[in-house]
Amino acid sequence: MDIKRLQALLKALEPSSASQIELTDKSTRIFIDRGEVRPVDERAELAPAPVAPAADAPIDHAVGMMRPSTQKPAQKNDIGSKHIGFFSRFNPKSKKQYFKLRDTVKEGDVVAIVRAMHLDQEVLADKSGKIVEVLVEEGQPVEYGQPLIRLE
């Protein structure tokens, strides 16, 4: 089995709650043990909120005067943060996720919240598209302009 097929297999397994799987091909036998697996949606909820933002890294001035950015580099179709606070994908009232991966959002839809000073500040999609990646962890502190969600 080539590496591409293996990757496709792992990706296909991602939403599933199966913890073990065994596959036998003509010449290969694959056994995958994922330990205790929860669906993606629940996993997000369990992610511990990091206390310090990622920017808390030692400065190495040998590599230049400016502190390198710790954010993922922004792309044209990213939804960026207009607020400063802790990121969450969950609606604080309904406790449900605003979206799942590969959902399509319309411009103006609430896609997440950024919480600070006991205020839930809504993150609105500033363009329409299919969500392909969440660039920050649940509970992660985010700054102004930080890319949060990537659209296709």
Added chain:
Amino acid sequence: MIKKVLIANRGEIALRVIRACKELGLKTVSVHSTADEKSLHRSFADQDVCIGEPASADSYLNITRIIAAAEITGADAIHPGYGFLSERARFSEACAEAGINFIGPTKQIIEMMGDKATARETMKKAGVPIIPGTGILTDVSEAIAVAKKVKYPVILKATAGGGGRGMRICENDDDLRKFFEIASNEALNAFGNAGMYMEKYIRNPHHIEVQILGDKQGNVIHLGERDCSIQRKHQKLIEESPSPFISEKIRKKIREAAVRGAKESGYFGAGTMEFLVDDNGDDFFFIEMNTRIQVEHTVSEMITGVDLVKAQIQAADGLPLPFAQKDLDFRGHCIELRINAEDPSRDFMPNPGRLTGFHMPQGLGVRVDTHCYVDYTIPQNYDSMIAKLICWGRDRSEAIARCKRCLDEFVIDGIKTTIPFHKRVMDDKTFIEGKASTGFLATFKF
């Protein structure tokens, strides 16, 4: 106890505060707008948060975003620097509500000093001289009676006024009779309010301010006075300590008055009491109190050896002042020259741009506080001050000679600065004699 300080400012003062925090063993958080991505304060803080767009209202003046930045980084104190939010009572209050230690006075003290009438009353109570004047005048005869008491010249001002409209300087009774109605009508037309009041007019005043430092235990000391008479449109350009203009007798009186005034208002931390001294050097009058660290705090540091920002942080933390007035020594003379990105030959027009070359003067008694480096582009969104050249000498003439030597050594390429202006002032007779008043620049030919 304070453990991590967020600095709600930019430029050289942000670096200045970071230095103090590091020496105290405190962690630091910088904040920046998108115009300041290449600013040095970002690099020297332990953590950094982008808070918004270049417009100050969206970043350095945005209370919600700054407090949110403190929350996500776990900063337990905020130092406001000078300018921006440093004298906003609401900011001090918002910090208190968020459980953050504001390194500056309480909302109440900022409000008290921000309101001219209340500040005057407080100073009067403490026996600090204020410019004699009146309330709203009913008629010209009342004005004449008061003018007799406070002695001419006097100045008529509109209660709703500003920008010189409704203002008249009067030398005698005839002037008052002539101008009272004219000024009152002018005020009515300009502000829709004909109310006038009158003050004694101080001709060619000297701007003398006293640095004070207090703690929450009620102790207040002074760190000497600064002479900041060389100003352009109320923007100081040169500051020095001690003042070369005032007599020893006035020096003692003005310092003591500043301490009394600060004690009366329950002040703690670093603050400045500003006075006008008349051109004879006989009388001084309180004008206002600045409830923050000032640009020119450095000259007081150089002659006393006290780190004012560290002292500010410790006072905010509730610690008593580590020294008494008698423990302070005043040594030598210090002059600060503000290097601005302005073209002095074109009426000090702002001149932002990229620094293609930058070399700072060095050597004994020299301090440069700056956020600039080679290739740095000065954003046009903010203040034009790019460096403070601070020269200490055993006496004033040595300090002046050192300033001249350093101005020659200072290389700033790519933009126009105030360096040529300072070179000329250092050779000016009135300046050398220590007699410059706030009117100095009006007659100074550049």
